[in-house]
Amino acid sequence: MTALPSVEKAEELLPREPRTPLSVYRTFVLPAEEAALNLAKHQNAQTRVIQARVIGYLLLYPPSPQARMMLAREISSCSGWEAVYDLGAKYIRHFIILFRKSRGKTPVPSSHPSRPSFAHDVRERLQDLQRAPLDHSSAKVSALARDNYRCMVTGRVDTPSYLSGLTSLSPGEIGGYSNCCHIFPDSLANIVPGAAGPKEQDAVTVWTILKRFGYEDICEELGFASTSANLHRLENIMTLDVIVHEQFDRMNLWFKAIDGQDNTYKVVLAPAVGGLARLVAIPEQVTFVAHRPELPLPSPKYLRIHAACCQIAHLSGAAEHLDVIFRDMEELKVLAQDGSSADVLTYALHHRWAAPV
Template sequence: MYSRVVGYLLFYAPNATALATLKDDIASCDTADQGPLQALYNLGEFYVKNLLLIFRKTRGRTPVPSDHPSRPSFEVAKSQVMEDLQSTPRNHSDAKLAALARDNFRCMVTGRVDLSSCENGLIAYSPGEFLCCAQCAYIFPDSLGNIRAGGRGDKEHQVATAWMLLKRFGYKDVYNELTADTSKTNLHRLENIMTLEYSIHDLFDKMSLWFEAQSEPNVYRVAMAPRLELAHSGLGVPATVHFTAHSDSPLPSPKYLAIHAACCRVAHMSGAAEYFDMILRDMEELQVLSEDGASADVLAYALHRLEEPDDPYRAIGTR
């Protein structure tokens, strides 16, 4: 699985810089002390833990970052990122209200009206319209900013590693936009937020639904996991969506959505998505570990996760 992740990252690299970085990392495997094959597996594991899994939100724990298998300068640069990171104000409620107004108090995908907004008189209900429980969905999860300023624990290393990897992939602008400690430039910025009804939000957080940009601005194909490809109509999900702002607020960033989409494609094409679904399911259902070692992967994954604060706004966990 880890080697397939590397291969599909090459195939679905989101930009030329990311592709060049991937090629350099693969080339470094040839001279690794542990041998080229093991180095390649380690590289795939690194990308799974520090790139793919930042978008796979689940209840419970977060994996401890694996070490990057190549040049020491990465650790130096990551240390600088940790110095730059600052805790940002937790403005989830304000962001949610602003996003609701921008999206006309509806799910951006299904167009269903938010029930709470009707109850609070923010929008008038028209007979015959479908209602839903709309939620504030983050493209880059807000947990990436939920660290202690100046902290040096596993959580801070996990966050710094994820951001550093994005910078290496040519997304320094994304790093600057989402980590700056200002009132308008952080993970709560509206370019990073979507209004989605509960079921769509759940699929988006599980990397089972993503948005692929089309030629027309703000038009996206709604892609779904292979096992859900025929579920569009059952969920009320159109084949394409056209995001439209009903206020002066910015729409979700095409660049953020493209990074998310690339990670979703790689996760499903490589088998990583199904593997981690299985691991997470077993973590919830297993009462005891198997004596024959069959649950070794579950144990290993559980031991590589850290507790994160509960997010009261997510019914299906955070990460």
């Protein structure tokens, strides 16, 4: 967790014209952080500090200029610090947490059918590759072909694909197990048509935030929480080694675009998992290449939103906060009588809708 920068430092990040973002940062955000810090041992003090910092860092490092202006207007309408904290809570629950997926304690590779049936299934599907696969299985097959049956980050050969004869090992290459990784989670399509329950409301809230942030095109591409939602389009899919996938889903690994170089990214690791680079041979920089030109690569725009949420989560302390909550959701049997488990209950109820499709 990192304290919000001073107004002088913020001036280097916030545009001078219009001055609304800098003004609300000075008038609302920094005082809200200070007020939360002064709560001392208050039960919710730490949570409120995180909420204020989420708002501050979202203002400083937004996924888009329109997101910054929209957030500045929301902050300026707050009537008191509690409203600022509530706004921070909203963005944690409906935006930041979108990319924090829980997959249990051990990474599990996407399952493959038996060797002969898998190879037959793949070859059959490769005869009619779709630009927008309709399900997880089709997306994995198409992404594997696009990515040359290798992890897009480590370059490790997908072992089931090798055993099925779909690819070969060059000298020095090693195998591994890869997963079909969604940038925007496929749980956004996990809604009942015509229903208006909590999971539908949560999904619609996510899409609404994206639209207000200037991403109407993403809402259209991914389905805007409708019966035609297509989270399996290849622009939303990556082939990743199971360990890389796990860290990507835990918001500990993200991709920062390098200016002037198409589909080239700096691979950013959170400080807590920095040693993973040596253990799994994660490079500092990657360039994504479509080995089948007709199949689109992951969208830079999708990756930019994921990267912004990861950066904000770690700077604000929300990442560690969510780690504790997700751990407690798995381990706690009974809620604490003093109310200290309130966050766990809130996120557990909210997270019900995000179960895998």
